Amino acid sequence: MPKIYRLLTEDDTAAFCHKVSDALAKGWVLEGSPSMAFDAARGVMRCAQAVTKEIETEYHPDMKLGQQ
16 A cells, blocks of 8 residues: 655644644654754744655655645
8 A cells, every 4th residue: 555745844833733633633644753943034943743644546746645
């Protein structure tokens, strides 16, 4: 079964947690630990979390990953 990958990113706000929670509710699985980095140009912390999901169809570069 093919596996697809997404890297979710957002400012360090509740919006990031909601984005990750939404992906988990849709069957995505956490892949590794979250990361944080300071965006000096904007003066904010940024978060990132990798997620993966097994899909029943063949992967194609044109697919909308967030809709899987």
